[in-house]
Amino acid sequence: xxxxxxxxxxxxxxxxxxxxxxxxxxxxxxxxxxxxxxxxxxxxxxxxxxxxxxxxxxxxxxxxxxxxxxxxxxxxxxxxxxxxxxxxxxxxxxxxxxxxxxxxxxxxxxxxxxxxxxxxxxxxxxxxxxxxxxxxxxxxxxxxxxxxxxxxxxxxxxxxxxxxxxxxxxxxxxxxxxx
Numbered sequence: 159x160x161x162x163x164x165x166x167x168x169x170x171x172x173x174x175x176x177x178x179x180x181x182x183x184x185x186x187x188x189x190x191x192x193x194x195x196x197x198x199x200x201x202x203x204x205x206x207x208x209x210x211x212x213x214x215x216x217x218x219x220x221x222x223x224x225x226x227x228x229x230x231x232x233x234x235x236x237x238x239x240x241x242x243x244x245x246x247x248x249x250x251x252x253x254x255x256x257x258x259x260x261x262x263x264x265x266x267x268x269x270x271x272x273x274x275x276x277x278x279x280x281x282x283x284x285x286x287x288x289x290x291x292x293x294x295x296x297x298x299x300x301x302x303x304x305x306x307x308x309x310x311x312x313x314x315x316x317x318x319x320x321x322x323x324x325x326x327x328x329x330x331x332x333x334x335x336x337x
Contacts, residue, residue: 162198163212163264166314170211171265175218175310178245183288192286195221196241198264205264207302209309212265218246220306226299244291247283249307252276259301261315271319275304 164170182188191210199208199221209220224239255277262270278296281303285291295303305315316322 162194163202163208164214166266166316168214168265170214170216171309171314172312173211173216174312175209175211175216177218178284180288183245183284183286189286191215191217191219192221192243195219199223199241202264204262206298207306208264209306211309211312218310220244220247220309222299222302222306226302243286244281244283244306245286245288247281247303247307247310249279249303250282251278251280253278258320261301261305261319263305263315265309266314266316268324269316269322270324271316271322273305273315273318273320275301279303281307 178188191213194213195208195210198213199205200223205223206226207220207222210217220243222242222244224241227239227242228236253276256274257277258272258274260270261273277300278294279300281291281293281295283291283293293299293303308315308318
């Protein structure tokens with residue numbers, strides 16, 4: 159079966175994504191795209207988010223896996239929250255303080271790197287029903303928001319990475335720069 163996730167080298171990953179029109183929110187075509195993104199993300203054991211360009215659609219939209227919003231990731235009896243959709247996201251605030259963190263990408267398989275990201279951000283977006291959302295994020299979620307917003311600008315994390323490693327070196331990188 160063909161991988162539904164577009165890989166580095168594809169032109170769509172380098173385009174500045176177009177805004178989603180309000181009239182398209184809730185449409186069959188947008189809902190189909192969101193479903194495709196959720197399925198692709200769900201199939202990835204370590205995936206935490208996916209942007210529309212990563213499935214070949216140059217639209218300003220990303221999905222964050224529900225497991226990211228779980229209060230206690232080790233609690234097996236706690237239900238996993240649903241995936242969250244962010245349409246036309248915009249980071250409106252960023253902390254001055256930054257932190258270097260290990261990072262990978264579903265569109266750059268087999269490589270990992272360390273990237274300086276703001277520790278805290280505020281993201282303004284619409285949800286999949288067109289309702290406004292304002293999310294104050296720190297730690298992993300702030301990191302995810304910045305990575306996904308970069309995708310929407312045609313930027314891959316490898317453009318910012320301090321150093322890159324491959325799969326065989328990944329364990330060492332995770333020990334040095336835990337997420």
